[in-house]
Amino acid sequence: MRDHTHSSPTSHSTPLSRWPQGTLMANLSSDDRNALLRLGRVVRYDTGDVLIREGGPETTVLLLTDGCVKVVGAVEDGGTVLLALRVRGELVGEVSALDGQPRSATVIAARPTVTRTLTGAVFLSFLRESRDASEVVQRSVAGKLRGATRHRIDTSGGTATVRLARTLDNLVRSYARAVPEGLRIDVPLSHTDLAALAGISDASVQRALRSLRAAGAVTTKYRGIVIREPGILRAIAAQSGWPAADAGGLPGVPTPRAPRPPRPKRAPLEPPAPHTGSASGLTAPADDAPLSEAG
Numbered sequence: 001m002r003d004h005t006h007s008s009p010t011s012h013s014t015p016l017s018r019w020p021q022g023t024l025m026a027n028l029s030s031d032d033r034n035a036l037l038r039l040g041r042v043v044r045y046d047t048g049d050v051l052i053r054e055g056g057p058e059t060t061v062l063l064l065t066d067g068c069v070k071v072v073g074a075v076e077d078g079g080t081v082l083l084a085l086r087v088r089g090e091l092v093g094e095v096s097a098l099d100g101q102p103r104s105a106t107v108i109a110a111r112p113t114v115t116r117t118l119t120g121a122v123f124l125s126f127l128r129e130s131r132d133a134s135e136v137v138q139r140s141v142a143g144k145l146r147g148a149t150r151h152r153i154d155t156s157g158g159t160a161t162v163r164l165a166r167t168l169d170n171l172v173r174s175y176a177r178a179v180p181e182g183l184r185i186d187v188p189l190s191h192t193d194l195a196a197l198a199g200i201s202d203a204s205v206q207r208a209l210r211s212l213r214a215a216g217a218v219t220t221k222y223r224g225i226v227i228r229e230p231g232i233l234r235a236i237a238a239q240s241g242w243p244a245a246d247a248g249g250l251p252g253v254p255t256p257r258a259p260r261p262p263r264p265k266r267a268p269l270e271p272p273a274p275h276t277g278s279a280s281g282l283t284a285p286a287d288d289a290p291l292s293e294a295g
Contacts, residue, residue: 020087024089025063025088026089028136032130036063036133039122039126043115044113045113045115046112048108049109049113050106050108051093051108052103052105053106054105059100060093060117060119061097061123062093062116063091063115063116063117063118064086064114064115065088068088069107069108069110069113070085070110070193071085071106071107073104082193083196085187159208160198160208161208163199163208164194164208165217165236168218168233169233171185176227181226182226184225184226189225191205212236215232217229217232
């Protein structure tokens with residue numbers, strides 16, 4: 001970590017266009033944005049640096065002013081699982097400041113990142129002084145909780161291809177930038193990261209990406225995914241299942257047809273009754289009877 005600390009206030013205003021749409025900073029008023037940027041100190045982190053460690057007692061709040069971080073949680077085998085991503089304009093650590101509880105997750109710089117770091121007391125004082133800012137922070141926290149719930153639902157059903165399509169669709173809405181080929185998800189994500197976000201295995205990520213490439217939805221590069229056709233990706237994400245998708249046989253975007261029910265077996269023909277010289281004496285074969293509703 002490169003701790004370049006600056007406590008002097010910033011006198012110039014920050015343009016709204018600097019902050020991604022939907023982030024806390026984009027939703028604050030200009031006065032509240034500038035007031036928040038005058039608080040705390042500037043801290044710079046290199047890729048891989050830990051900003052917050054799970055279980056820690058600290059209540060500092062970090063405003064991301066540049067870069068991107070990964071929020072990860074510890075699992076029983078000693079590893080970590082990716083829970084969320086945060087970009088400039090968002091807060092990390094605010095929940096511990098609000099409830100006084102230990103850190104619930106670890107935050108790691110996904111690339112060089114700059115924060116404005118505030119003590120919990122300073123952050124709470126800022127909220128008390130501005131009711132509007134307090135409401136924006138409350139909505140931000142609620143939005144994160146709703147996002148976590150939505151993510152749980154999205155990754156609890158459907159094939160691996162559908163789950164990955166939903167994950168990529170969510171990522172491209174918040175973390176994409178335009179490139180000649182389409183929309184690039186501007187966060188370095190490994191297959192393991194994608195697997196954690198989509199709730200599938202690493203091997204399933206590879207198969208699902210092949211399916212999405214075959215459908216023309218995405219192209220892939222090293223730790224980079226470009227969404228070529230967002231409409232195709234969303235159409236796949238909206239489906240409840242693609243029976244052939246995980247085998248790499250995704251033929252296109254139309255909803256797959258349900259399998260046809262098997263045709264009922266015909267009853268064997270009965271031998272005709274002995275001819276008695278009268279047409280009425282003939283017995284009708286069984287397959288002349290009405291077919292069942294399943295036929």
